[in-house]
Amino acid sequence: MKNSWMAKSLVFTALSTLILSGCAAQSSGTGKLNVVTTFYPMYEFTKQVAGEHADVIALIPAGSEPHDWEPSAKDMKKVSDADVFVFNGIVEGWAEQALASAGNSKRVVVEASQGIALMEGLPEEEEEHKDEHKDEHKESADGKILDPHVWLSPALAQKEVEAIVAGLTQADPAHKEDYRRNADAFIAKLKALDESFRTGLNNVKQKDFVTQHAAFGYLAKEYGLTQVPIAGLSPEEEPSPAKMAEIIDFAKQNQVKTIFFETLVDPKVAQTISKEINAKTDVLNPLEGLTDDDKKQNLDYLAIMTKNLEALKKALNE
Numbered sequence: 001m002k003n004s005w006m007a008k009s010l011v012f013t014a015l016s017t018l019i020l021s022g023c024a025a026q027s028s029g030t031g032k033l034n035v036v037t038t039f040y041p042m043y044e045f046t047k048q049v050a051g052e053h054a055d056v057i058a059l060i061p062a063g064s065e066p067h068d069w070e071p072s073a074k075d076m077k078k079v080s081d082a083d084v085f086v087f088n089g090i091v092e093g094w095a096e097q098a099l100a101s102a103g104n105s106k107r108v109v110v111e112a113s114q115g116i117a118l119m120e121g122l123p124e125e126e127e128e129h130k131d132e133h134k135d136e137h138k139e140s141a142d143g144k145i146l147d148p149h150v151w152l153s154p155a156l157a158q159k160e161v162e163a164i165v166a167g168l169t170q171a172d173p174a175h176k177e178d179y180r181r182n183a184d185a186f187i188a189k190l191k192a193l194d195e196s197f198r199t200g201l202n203n204v205k206q207k208d209f210v211t212q213h214a215a216f217g218y219l220a221k222e223y224g225l226t227q228v229p230i231a232g233l234s235p236e237e238e239p240s241p242a243k244m245a246e247i248i249d250f251a252k253q254n255q256v257k258t259i260f261f262e263t264l265v266d267p268k269v270a271q272t273i274s275k276e277i278n279a280k281t282d283v284l285n286p287l288e289g290l291t292d293d294d295k296k297q298n299l300d301y302l303a304i305m306t307k308n309l310e311a312l313k314k315a316l317n318e
């Protein structure tokens with residue numbers, strides 16, 4: 001009898017300590033961690049890990065394209081008030097400046113792509129755009145432009161989730177085990193997604209696919225495909241007439257039957273090319289933001305990636 005009472009009392013003490021240390025880290029007024037993320041995949045990955053323990057918001061609203069988004073004064077206030085700030089890195093060229101001016105030494109900052117070996121951008125585009133876009137892109141030591149689109153590889157997405165687990169655990173160690181358990185459940189789904197990409201794209205007839213901007217480099221590399229992008233690492237980079245001619249030529253020679261476009265970017269260039277070579281168009285979604293329509297249909301990262309896989313299988317087996 002006595003032993004069982006002691007055990008209960010120990011459990012109670014342990015729980016109180018957990019609850020108290022949890023509250024100390026939280027400043028949202030709801031007793032939950034206040035987490036600010038940038039664009040959709042960062043929001044989704046963070047929500048999956050945080051579960052019920054955090055209020056998670058995305059700064060960049062549905063329907064907006066993150067490559068050319070800039071924070072308002074209101075957004076800066078949200079960054080300043082956050083317990084944890086989660087960003088991908090590189091896409092959010094404004095983040096470092098925003099964090100520096102937001103102050104607050106207690107905020108935990110998660111750059112989710114940190115620790116992943118980033119690929120360089122495409123050489124031809126470096127020559128064309130290097131000077132105009134110097135400030136927007138992170139460059140490696142030798143001045144090469146780095147590709148930020150790691151979230152589109154289900155394998156690398158798992159590493160981003162791990163970085164988020166570490167950040168949330170640092171800010172709120174009391175819920176460490178829940179963050180680990182939530183992350184493990186989501187990572188299991190990402191592993192299954194990775195497996196279906198691997199088997200689904202293993203025996204496709206065609207390995208080349210034409211995309212609206214160079215967002216699918218990591219995905220292509222992971223599954224042995226070749227991405228042929230119309231625009232560079234940012235979708236707003238308009239292709240030159242020479243670049244258009246080169247892609248049309250490539251598509252003709254390699255019998256490309258589908259030209260992919262995106263949901264958040266004007267598809268006119270993709271449509272022009274598809275008409276020129278008498279190809280179809282279809283959506284390949286770089287998950288840089290949800291549309292209102294995606295939201296209405298309750299589409300999330302896993303659902304959209306599954307649609308991407310189906311679109312690729314269809315295009316590459318024609």
Ligand SMILES: [Zn+2]
Pocket residue numbers: 067149213214215233234235286288
């Ligand atoms: Zn992009």
